[in-house]
Amino acid sequence: MNELRSKVKELLGSNALELFIGYERGTRLPRPLLAASAEDADRLIFDEYCTGNLAVYLTRKDLVGGKKTGIAASYYAMRNICRLLDENQLQEGAIKIFGLTPEGTLKAFDTIADVRRYLQETPAPSKQVEDEWVQEIDAMPAAERWKFWTSELSKCFKCYACRAACPMCYCTKCIVEVNRPQWVQPWAATLSNMEWQINRVMHMAGRCADCGACGTACPLGIPVHIIAHKMAEMVRQSFGEPAGKGAVLSTFNPNDEENFIR
Ligand code: SF4
Ligand code: SF4
Numbered sequence: 001m002n003e004l005r006s007k008v009k010e011l012l013g014s015n016a017l018e019l020f021i022g023y024e025r026g027t028r029l030p031r032p033l034l035a036a037s038a039e040d041a042d043r044l045i046f047d048e049y050c051t052g053n054l055a056v057y058l059t060r061k062d063l064v065g066g067k068k069t070g071i072a073a074s075y076y077a078m079r080n081i082c083r084l085l086d087e088n089q090l091q092e093g094a095i096k097i098f099g100l101t102p103e104g105t106l107k108a109f110d111t112i113a114d115v116r117r118y119l120q121e122t123p124a125p126s127k128q129v130e131d132e133w134v135q136e137i138d139a140m141p142a143a144e145r146w147k148f149w150t151s152e153l154s155k156c157f158k159c160y161a162c163r164a165a166c167p168m169c170y171c172t173k174c175i176v177e178v179n180r181p182q183w184v185q186p187w188a189a190t191l192s193n194m195e196w197q198i199n200r201v202m203h204m205a206g207r208c209a210d211c212g213a214c215g216t217a218c219p220l221g222i223p224v225h226i227i228a229h230k231m232a233e234m235v236r237q238s239f240g241e242p243a244g245k246g247a248v249l250s251t252f253n254p255n256d257e258e259n260f261i262r
Pocket of ligand 1 (some may be wrong): 226
């Protein structure tokens with residue numbers, strides 16, 4: 001922790017960084033901290049509980065806009081950052097990334113190529129809980145599965161916290177707010193809630209890092225991250241792409257099997 005604090009202080013002091021997005025102690029779990037001075041940096045922490053995805057702040061022009069920014073990134077946040085770079089939402093030279101290795105040590109990355117190599121060489125942290133959810137839901141007969149998701153999504157009151165927590169949801173105008181034509185009904189009702197989540201997850205196909213932040217953010221505990229996790233698994237099976245590697249629904253490859261057309 002001290003290593004991170006002194007490194008960030010040094011980078012802020014020398015103007016190599018103007019802002020560092022990290023974590024500080026919260027009342028229950030660590031919370032985000034936007035550190036712009038040595039005093040702020042003294043509050044930084046980084047441990048195994050710092051799992052919230054801070055990459056979501058990197059596209060916030062009001063916070064980051066044009067500043068040389070550093071970030072404490074979890075494994076999954078690093079996946080998001082690479083994807084955001086691929087989508088030209090970030091400028092490579094403007095970001096300094098610190099990651100936490102599975103052994104709990106701090107790792108400072110000099111280049112994005114180093115981050116990509118690290119992601120390739122390091123096994124992703126376990127998704128056992130999510131895998132078990134998916135197995136359980138997959139094992140349900142179709143009618144029961146429909147009932148499960150209808151019941152879960154009927155609770156949604158369209159607060160859009162799942163969207164706000166997702167680093168890949170950076171559009172300035174979301175499809176749910178477009179009313180000419182109106183793709184998704186804006187009020188909360190089971191069917192329109194389903195339309196909303198299906199649209200959200202389809203938008204994420206191949207882009208989602210499988211970080212789980214959307215599910216954590218839902219104040220009603222609706223497991224929307226499980227839909228994203230299942231979708232990431234399907235993308236991997238159908239296109240051989242690991243989570244967060246490519247926008248499979250907006251690219252065309254003549255060699256695609258198209259086995260979803262039945
Ligand atoms: S798991 Fe959820 S929050 Fe994370 S990238 Fe995928 S859709 Fe976004
Ligand atoms: S965070 Fe939960 S309640 Fe809010 S829009 Fe998303 S699914 Fe619905």
